[in-house]
Amino acid sequence: MTSTGSPNEPSICINPKNTNIVVAGSNLNFYFYSTNSGLNWTKQTLTSTYSVWGDPSITVDTAGNFYYGHLTNPSGGYFIDRIVVQKSTNGGVNWNNGSFAGYIPPKQQDKEWLCVDPANNNLYMTWTQFDSYGSSNSNDSSTILFSRSTDAGTSWSTALRINKKAGNCIDEDNTVEGAVPCVGPNGEVYTSWSGPLGIVFDKSTDRGVTWLSGDKFVTTQPGGWDFGIEGIYRANGLPITACDLSNGPNRGTIYINWSDQRNGTTDTDVWLIKSTDGGNTWSNVKRVNDDPAGRQQFFTWMTIDQATGYLYFVFYDRRNYSNTQTDVFMARSTDGGETFNNFKVSATPFTPNSSSFFGDYSNVTAHNGKVRPIWTRLNNTSLSLYTAIVDFTSFINLRLKILMEGFYQPLFNQMTRKDTVKVYLRNASSPYAITDSAKGVTDSLNFTGLFLFNNAPTGTYYIVTKHFNSIETWSKTGGEVLLSNGTVYNYDFTSSVSQAFGNNLKLKGGKYSLFSGDINQDGIIDASDLSFTDNDSYNGVTGRFVSSDVTGDNIVDAADVSLVENNSNDMVSVSRP
Template sequence: MVAPEENNGDVVLMFDSIYEVIIHESSVNRPCEPSISICPDNTDHIVAGSVLNNVYISDDGGKTWISDKMKSAYGVYGDPVVRYVNGHRILYTHLSDPAGKPYNSIEFLDRIVVQASDDNGRTWNDGSSPLADMSKDHDKPWVATRPGTKLVLMSWTEFDKYASEESGDVSKILFSASADEGTTWSEAITISEFSGDCLDNDKTTEGAYPAIGVDGTYYVVWGYDSKLYLDISKDSGKIWLDNDKVVADQIGGWAIDIPGIGRCNGMPSIKCDHSANKYRGNLYISWSDQRNGLNDTDVWLISSSDKGLTWTTPVRVNTDGTGKHQFFSAMDVDQSTGYIYFVFYDRRDYSDNRTDVYLAYSLDGGKTFENKKISQYSFLPEPSLFFGDYNDISASNGKIRPIWTHQDKTKLSVRTAIIDIKK
C-alpha cells in the first residue's frame, strides 16, 4: 500500500491507498502494449487491451478482471487502442491480418480495424475500417473522442512497404473521422506535409496522435526527423494546414536507446482540457527525448492556450535529478477536473537497469508536477524479449488507472494501479 499524497500549487490532492493489480501474466504469447479506458458514465466499468488480441473487462473499477480474446474476420494483430466514446460505447482499434499469415500475405496490415461493444466489452461487432489503399501497410493508430458526442478521430502511419530500404518507399500520416461512434468512417486522407522512410525509425513519420478542441478543431501530432509536427483542421477534417507546424524539437529523435530495452520510442501524445476549470481549452503535448544526454531520458510537456497557435517552452515532467532514464510515457486529462496525469517507467533510484513505474500529475495546467512511485516491485528488463512500444493511462471523475507492462525474467504481465482521489 502507498500512503496518501499531497500535490502542487495551492490545492492539496489526497489519494486513497494505492495498490497494484496484475491483469494478465504469461510467459507464452507475452502480453504488452496495453491500452485502457474508464467509462465516464460509470467508472466501475473499465476495458483494456494488449498484444496481440487480448481484451480485459472490469466491473469493479479495476480491482478484478475478466480476460478474453478479440476476434474479427479482418484479423486482430496488435497495436490495441481502447477508448470509450459518447460515455457508453467502447472501441477497440487494432491492426489487421485477414489471411492469418502475418508478414507472409499481401493482406497483412491492409487496414486499421475498429471494433465496437455496447455492453462494456462482453460482445463485439466484427469491425469497421476507413477506406484506404489496401496495397499499403497501415500501422500505429491512435484514437480520440470528444466528451458527450459520437465523434471519433483516428490517425496512423501508412507505409508503402513496412521495413523497406528502397528510397522510393515512403511513410505518411493518414487521418479519418467517424460521426457515428465508429460505425462508419470518412475516406482516409494524407495530412503530413513531409513523407518519411519505411524503416520504423527516426526518419519515419510515426506516432500520429489526434485530439479534438473545445470548439471542434481537429489536431494531430507526430514525430519525424527529430521534430514534433502538428497539423490542424478547423472544418471537420476537410482542409488542413499547408505547412505542418513544428511545435518542439525532439532531440535525438523518437527512437530512443534505453539499456535493457530492445527498442523504445518517445512518440508524442496530445490532449485537450474539456473541463469547466480555468484551463478549459488548453492543449497539451507530451513526449520523451534525450536532449540532456544519452544517459538521461526525460518526459516533457508543452501547452497552448490559444488553440495551438503558440506553445510554451518544454517543461520537464519528471522531478528527479539528472542522469537517469524516464521513458514510455503516456498522458491523459481528467475531463471532470482538468487535472493532467502521466505514467512512465523510471530508474531514478538505481545505478543499474532496475525499473519502477511512476505517476506524475499537474493541477495547474502543466506548470508544476508531482511524482509518485506506484509500482510495488521494480523489475530488470531482458532486451531479447519484445516489450512493446507504449503504455497508457485513463483518468475520469477522480479515478486514475495507468496500465503498463512488467517483466519477470521470461514472463511479461500487464498491470494497473488503483488510484482514487480521496473524497
Template structure:
C-alpha cells in the same frame, strides 16, 4: 475461449498513497510472447466499468473499478494483429482498435496491415462486434494508430501512419499521417485523407512519420502532432478533419523518437497530444536533450500557434532514464496525469513505474512511484511500444507492462483522487 477472472492486489507498503497494484493479465515468455502495449479506458457512463487490451489480441473488462478483471481473446474476420487502442464514447460504448491480419498468416501474407480495424462493445466489454475498418489501401501498410471521441458530438477521430511499403529502403517509398472519422458510432468511416505535407521514410526509425495521437478542443478543433527527422510536427483542422493546416515544427526532439534505452529491445519517445476542457493544448514526449532520457511537456493557449518552452515532467534531474510516457487529462477535474517508466535510484536495467499529476494545467508536476517493487527489462524480449493511462472523475487507471521471471503481464493501480487528497490533508 474460456474467460478467466484475474485479480491480484498488492498494497504499496511504506508509501502513504491510495493506490494498489493489480495484475490484469500475463503470459508466458516460453510460449513466445507475453502481454504488452496495453491500453485502457474508463467508461464515463459507469466508471466501475473499465476495459483494457494488450498485444496481440487480449481484451479485459472490469465491473468493479479495476479490482478484478475478466480476460478474453479478440476475434475478427479481418484478423487481430496488435497495437490495441481502447476508447469509450459518450454513450458508454467501448471501441477496440487494432491492426489487421485478414489471412491469419501474419508476416507470410502480403495482406497483413492492410487496414485499421475497429471493433465495438455495447455491453461493457463482454462481447464485441466483428468490426468495421478504415484506411484500406493495399498494398500500402497501415500502422501506429490512435483515436479520440469528441464528447460534444460523439464523433470518433483516428490518425495513424501509412507506409507505402513497411521496412522499405527505397527512398521513393514514403510514410504519411492519415485521418479518418466516424459520425455514426463506428458503423461507417470517412475516406482516409493525408494530414502531413512533409513525408517520412518507411524504415520505422527517426525519419519516419509516427506518433500521431489526435486531440479535440472544446470548440471542435482537431489537433495532432508526430515525430519525424528529429522534430515534433503539428497540424490542426477546424472543419472536422476535412482539411488540415500545413505542417509546423513546434519543437526539436534531440535524439529523435526512436530512442535507445539500455536493456530494452525497442523504445520510443513518440509524442502524445491532448487538450483539456479549458482549451489548453499539450504535447508530451521523451528525448535526451540533457544527456539522458526525460519526460517533457509543453502547452499552447492559442490553438497551437505559440508554445511554451518544454517543461520536465519527471522531477528527477540526475542521469537516470525515464521513458515510455503517456499523458491524459481528467475531463471532470481537469487534472493532468502522466505515467512513465523510471530508473531513478536503481541499478542496471531495474525499472519502476511513476505517475505524475499536475493541478495547474501542466505548469508544475508531482511525481509518485506507483510500483511496489522494481523489475528488470530484458533486451531479448519485445517489450512493446507504449503504455497508457485513463482518468475520469478522480478515478485514475494507468496501465503498464512488467516482466517477472518468465512471464510478462500488464498491470494497473487503483488510484482514487479523493483518497489521495485525504491522505495529503
C-alpha cells in the same frame, strides 16, 4: 491483470458514465474488462473476420459504448492492410465484427489511435501509412492519415493524408509516427507526430474535413524519437497530444507529452509543452520527472481528467537504481502543466531484458479523480500486464508556495534552482502529532510544489516544512482545515510574515522566505552551523546537494558563510506551538 500471452502495448479506458466499468486491450489480440473499477479483470481473446493484429487503441463515447481499434494480418491477404475498429455496447464483454478505414493495399497501416468528440460522439482516428514497411528505398515514404466516423463506428471516411513532409519507411527517427488525435472544445481536431522535422502539429477547425496547409513545427526532439535504453529491445519517445475539455481554468489548452535524450543517452527524460491559442504558439518545454539528473525515464503516456482538467502521466523510471532495475511512476499536474507531483505506482521493481519486446508505449486513463495506469513488466522471463488503483478522491492535495532565503535572488525574482522539500501535517492540538508526510519539488520560477497526503483524513493541521539546510517552519497559528476529497488547497508562505507560526520568516526582496543555515538540522542556527560552513568554504567544497551551500550555487564560499553568520548572530531557531 495477466501473465500469459506475452501482453504489451496496452490501452485502457474508463467509462465516464460509470467509473466501475474499465476496458483494456493488449497485443496481439487480448481484451480485458472490469466491473469494479479495475480491482478484478476478465481476459478474453478479440476476434474479427478481418483478423486482429495488435496496436490496440480503446476509447469510449458519452453513451458508454467502447471502441477497440487495431491492425490486421489476414490470412492470404496483405500484411497490416487496414485499421479495424470494433464496438462494444455492454462494457467490453462482447464486440462486433468491426468496420475499417485505410484499406489501400499493398500499403501498410500502422500505429493508429482513436478519440471521441463528446459533443457529438464523432470518432476520429490518425495513423501512419507505409508504402513498404522497413524499406530503405528513397522512393518509399511514410505519411500520416486521418479518418472519421459520424455514425458510431458503422462506417469511416476515406483516409485523408494530413502531413506535408513525408518520412522514410525504415521505422526510425526520420519516419513520421506517433499521431495521437484529440478534440478541442469547439469542434477542433488536433494531433502531432515525430519525424524528420522534430515534433510537428496539425489541426482541423471543422471536425476533420480540412487541415492546415503545412506542418506546424512545435519543438525539436534531440536524439530523435527512436533511441536506445539498456535492457529494452526497442524504445521510442513518440508524442501524445491531449486537449483540456473541462470547465476549469485551462479549458482549450493543448498539451504534447514525449520523451527524448537531450540530456544524454543515459538521462532520458519526460517532457511537456502546451499551447493556449489553438496551436499557434507553444510554451517553453517542461520536464515532467522531478528526480536529479542522470537516470532514465521512458515509455511515457499522458491523459487529462476531463472532469477536473488535471494532467496525469505514466512512465518507466530508474531514478532509484544505478542499474537497469525499473519502477513505474506517475506524475500529476493540477495547474495546467506548470508543476508536477511524481509518485511511484509499481509495488516492486523489475529488470527488463532486451530479448523481450515491451512494445512501444504504456497507457493511462482518468475520470473524476479515478486514475488507472497500465503497463507491461517482466517477471522472470514472462511479460505481465499490471494496473494500479489510484484514486484522488480521498487524498489531501496541497499546493505550497515557499522560498528558501539563500536560494532566492530578488533581482531576477527566481531561486537558483528547484529543490526537494518534505512537508508534515501535524495535528493542530497538543501534542501536535504527525499524521502524514509528503515530498515535493518547489519550482525555481513560481516557487510552488505539489504535495499529496495519502493517509491524512479531513482535519485541522499545521503545515510544517523541512528543507535540508533551512529552519523547520510551521504554518500560522491555529492550523489549516484540509479536506481529504481531492480538492487542491493552496498555502503561501511568501505573502506575509504572519503565514508562519511566530512570524518566523525572513523578508527578502519583498517576499518572505524560510531562514537558511540550519546545516545540522537541530532546529537552531548557531556556532556549529557556522563552523561547518566556514570549514567547507575554506576547503572550497563544491557539489549540488552540499548542506553548507545555502545559496544553492554549487560552491561553498564567503556568501554562504556570511548568510549563516548573520542568522547565527540573530539566534534564529524553530518557532512552534
